[in-house]
Amino acid sequence: MKYQVLLLALFHSGPTIGLPIMSTVLVSTSSSCSDNYLVADQDYTLVSYAINRNGEAHFGFDHSNSLPKLYFMESEKPMCSLFDKSRRCLNQVFADHVCSCEALIRDQFYRLTVNITAKLKYSWKSLALKWMAAGTSEIAESVPLTLKEVREGCPxxxxxxxxxxxxxxxxxxxxxxxxxxxxxxxxxxxxxxxxxxxxxxxxxxxxxxxxxxxxxxxxxxxxxxxxxxxxxxxxxxxxxxxxxxxxxxxxxxxxxxxxxxxxxxxxxxxxxxxxxxxxxxxxxx
Structure with missing residues (x-):
């Protein structure tokens, strides 16, 4: 089985002091059949994000609606929540994806990782990490990542x-x-x-x-x-x-x-x- 790994540079969501820094730092895909597409139920996509707690000052962790969550851009329902209300990392296992959170550098930075099993429904879907400000409509989000095409089998x-x-x-x-x-x-x-x-x-x-x-x-x-x-x-x-x-x-x-x-x-x-x-x-x- 072959693997593809892409490292991406950090970015800042805005110039204002206190806004969260959310960065896609690693994208890795398995390629059991082709480098151009994934095979359903055989391949996977692994994405890691870095997030800076500076965002707490502006966006807060006041209630569940203001916690950073991972979404498909076309859906209003999150794939997973990455923190609980006590600001502790959550590790969640679902039928076709696993989400994990790890505190780094004196709890100032976090690494958020999702491992997604290839499914036909995920073909060409765009993935992004979103942080919604408590009590407002303001949203910070990572640069959307478009997943590869998924096919039923490997000819x-x-x-x-x-x-x-x-x-x-x-x-x-x-x-x-x-x-x-x-x-x-x-x-x-x-x-x-x-x-x-x-x-x-x-x-x-x-x-x-x-x-x-x-x-x-x-x-x-x-x-x-x-x-x-x-x-x-x-x-x-x-x-x-x-x-x-x-x-x-x-x-x-x-x-x-x-x-x-x-x-x-x-x-x-x-x-x-x-x-x-x-x-x-x-x-x-």
Whole structure:
């Protein structure tokens, strides 16, 4: 598993003496699948804030409504409160996030940390620490942090086997007689890398004229169901295997002269486009 860490400089919410200093000091994300997005229930985002108690003089800790709290910008309900009414740090555990508070430097500074498990509902959400002044509408808040996109699964393609029906007397394939069969195991479909329509995994082979040809697919385009399909001089089969959500895709192609010395691979359209290893073909004559 990979991790991404971003350190951010401190900032002051305003020039007035006594206003709170609230700073995002650390952002860390796990990347089990891609640096560009998180996978639901697998990855996490960890954010740490620094807050200076100078803000007490202006904003106070008079009642629960004036305590610093962590919010998603689109929501009026806080994710967590970070202090109790006695100014003591709170540590709170929720179903999909954990909030913690730690006093630093003679109780003058606090480090506030939230660890958020990736969920689809958190995709692209903006997070901010807010401190509301007691008895007024004045609010100090940190610079909003936008979380990464969250996807349902991590698409995977693994070559299982490649078989060619060589002529028993020659080390080449005979066009129109011999066949090439490759099998891949696929899993982790999501809203971007889907089994439906043009987004489904496709077998692609190259020809001697430099072109790429698209073969059949093992999924039914309208609904993404696992099925057997036949194309022009090729056939695809799809078999569900374990664990659930994993499928064995097999591509069988009748040898053609224009495939001599070329290759076959599985391509999964989407952003980014995913490509399997190349399966290189022998001479065909």
């Amino acid at each position: 995977q393609m693994e070559l299982v086997s490649i078989h060619m029906s060589f002529n028993v007397k020659h080390n080449f394939l005979v066009p129109g007689e011999d066949t090439i069969t490759v099998a891949f195991q696929v899993s982790g479909n999501n809203s971007v890398h889907s089994f439906r329509g043009e987004l489904g995994p496709q077998f692609v082979y190259t020809t001697t004229d430099g072109k790429k040809q698209i073969g059949c697919t093992g999924f039914d385009p309208p609904n993404g169901s696992c099925t057997d399909r036949a194309g022009i001089r090729d056939a695809c089969s799809c078999v569900p295997v374990s664990p659930p959500g994993t499928y064995l895709l097999t591509f069988t192609k009748t040898a053609q002269k224009n495939m001599s010395g070329q290759s076959v691979r599985l391509v999964w359209p989407g952003l980014p486009e995913l490509r399997s290893v190349e399966c290189h073909l022998p001479p065909i004559r």
